[in-house]
Amino acid sequence: MGKHGISLKGTVDFASASALLGDLVKSFGEKTVCLQKGSEFCTLKPGETVSFEIEAERKKNRQKLVIELSWLDEVPVQEAEAVKITSVEPEPLPEPEPEPEPESAPEIEAPAEAAAPEGSPCLVVAEAPKKDDEPAPGKKGKK
Numbered sequence: 348m349g350k351h352g353i354s355l356k357g358t359v360d361f362a363s364a365s366a367l368l369g370d371l372v373k374s375f376g377e378k379t380v381c382l383q384k385g386s387e388f389c390t391l392k393p394g395e396t397v398s399f400e401i402e403a404e405r406k407k408n409r410q411k412l413v414i415e416l417s418w419l420d421e422v423p424v425q426e427a428e429a430v431k432i433t434s435v436e437p438e439p440l441p442e443p444e445p446e447p448e449p450e451s452a453p454e455i456e457a458p459a460e461a462a463a464p465e466g467s468p469c470l471v472v473a474e475a476p477k478k479d480d481e482p483a484p485g486k487k488g489k490k
Contacts, residue, residue, distance in 0.1 A: 353382050353389040375416075394418035 359367070374380040381390040393416070402413040 351389055353384055353387050355382060355384055394421055 371380065375393060378393055379390065381388055397416055397418045400415040404411045
C-alpha cells in the first residue's frame with residue numbers, strides 16, 4: 348500500500364479548535380477517522396494496539412500541545428504452538444528414516460562454511476576450482 352495522507356492546518360478560535368478535537372475523539376472512538384479537505388480525504392482505522400506520544404511545551408508567550416497516535420494495520424493472529432507442562436517426560440520421538448539418495452544426479456558438496464541452514468530457500472553452489480598460482484607466460488609472478 349502506498350503512502351496517502353492529508354494535512355490540515357489553520358488558525359481558528361478556541362471553540363472551533365475544541366469542536367475539531369471533539370469530532371476527532373468521537374471518530375477515533377468509532378474506530379474510523381476520516382479527515383477531509385475539499386475533495387481530498389484520508390480515512391484511518393485504528394488497530395487494537397495504539398502507540399502514543401504527547402508533548403506539552405511553553406516558551407515565552409507561546410504554548411504548544413502535540414498529540415501523535417500511530418498503529419499498525421491488523422496483523423493476522425498466528426496460533427501459538429501447543430504448550431504442555433507436566434512432571435512426566437514424553438516418550439522420545441522416533442528418528443526419521445534417511446531419504447534415499449538419487450542415483451542419477453552427481454552430488455556436489457559445498458564447503459561447510461558456505462552451507463545454507465536447513466529449510467533455507469538459498470541455493471548453495473560450490474566454488475569453482477582456482478587456477479594454479481603460477482603466473483601466465485610473460486608476466487611477473489606475485490612476490
